[in-house]
Amino acid sequence: MTGQTPRLSKVNLFTLFSLWMELFPPIEQQKKSQVKYIVKKTGLVVVKNIKMVGLHCSSADLHAGQIALIKHGSRLKNCDLYFSRKPCSTCLKMIVNAGVNRISYWPADPEISLQNEASNPASTEDAKLDAKAVDRLKSNSRARVCLLLQPLVCDMVQFVEETSYKCDFIQKIAKTLSGCNTDFYTECRQERIKEYESLFLISNEEMHKQILMTMGLENLCENPYFSNLRQNMKDLILFLATVAASVPTFGHFGFYCNGSQQTNEMQHQSLPQEIARHCMIQARLLAYRTGEFLCEWEKNHCDGTGAMYFVGCGYNAFPVGSEYADFPHMDDKQKDREIRKFRYIIHAEQNALTFRCQEIKPEERSMIFVTKCPCDECVPLIKGAGIKQIYAGDVDVGKKKADISYMKFRELEGVRKFTVNMSGRLKWDLPNYIRSLFQPSPQNPQQAGS
Ligand SMILES: [Zn+2]
C-alpha cells in the first residue's frame, strides 16, 4: 500500500533517469575525440508539467542538449530539464534561448570534463573557459540553473535491496537454476556499485571541491553541505546499482520469445539484449514511484539511443483528482478491503497509455516494458493500442491473485512477448553439448562417417 511503502520523489526519479540515460548502451562506435577538450556522454530527461516527455543521451556527433533542441524545438518552453552532467555553453545557450523553466544537473564532472588536469593541461584550460561561459549564461538567464537532489526517505535503501532481490527476474533465474544460490545477484550488485561510483562520483574529495568551485558552487564546498551532498549522491548511486542488478546479465539468460526455438534478433525484430535490459531497468526504477514504460522505433534518428524514442510511462495510482482517503485502505482486520482496492487503482499500463506524449503509430514497432505480468484488464488494452512487443516478467502468468487475474497473457496473440528465459538456441544445443562431454569426439568428420 502506498501509505507504507517508501516512494521516490519525482525529482529523484528524474535525476536517476538522467543518470540511467547516460548509461544507454552505445549504439555506434564512439569517435576518438579529436577536439581540444573531452566531452562526456550525458543523459537528459525533459519534463513538462511534471510529466516526462523526452529521454535522450548524447550521440557521437551531438550533445544531449542539442538533441533535445532538435527533437522538441520551441516546445522546450517552460520545460524542466534534468542533465546527468552540467551542460556545456554550446548546449546551455540554445536551451536558455528556447525558454526552458529550469535546468538541473548532477553535481559531478560536467559535460566538458574538468577531471583530466594532469593528463592534458591545455584541454583543462579550455574546459575552465567553458565553465566560466556557462556561469555567465546562467546568471544572465531567466531559467533557473540549479542542483536538485533530495535525500532518499529513510527506509528507501533497505526497501530497494529487499524488493530487488525478490523481483521477478532474479526469482525466475534462481528458479530455473533450481537450488543454485542467488549469490550472482550480490556479486552483480557489487560490480554495478563500483562501476557507477567511478562514473558518477569523483572519488577524490579535494578534486570534487575543485570542480564544484570551477562550476561556481563554492558555497557547497563547506561542511556540512559538502558531506551531505556526497552522501546524497552516494545513496542515489547505490539505489541505481541495486535496481540495475535486479535485471542482471547472467549466463545465457535474456529476454526471449517463449516456446520458440529460433530466437535470433532478426527473426523476431527484438531489441538487442542490452537495450531490452536497459529499458526494463528503467521500468523498474519507475516502479519505485509505484510502472512501466513505452517506447517506439522511429526511422530517422540523431539521438544516442539510435532508433528509439520515448512515448510515455506510467505507474499504479488512484484516478487523477481523487483523494487517497476516498478509497478503502488495506487493513489487516478487514482483508476484503485489500481485495476491493484493486477495483479503483489505475494500473501502470493504463496510465502509460492515457498520459503518453506521442501517438502510437501502427507502422512503428512500439514496445512496452512491464516489470510484472500484465493483468487481464491490461492485456487487451495493450493489443488494442497497437503495441507490437511486450517485455515483461512472467512469474504470475496463469495465476489469480486477490482481485487480479493473469490468464490472458499466455493466450495473447499478435503481440510478441519477451520474458526472461535462457537463450532458445542454447536450450536446443544443450543435449549436443552434454553428449559431446561424454563421447569421445571423432578425430575428423570423414573418419567418423566411415
Ligand atoms: Zn553540450
Ligand SMILES: [Zn+2]
Ligand atoms: Zn493491469
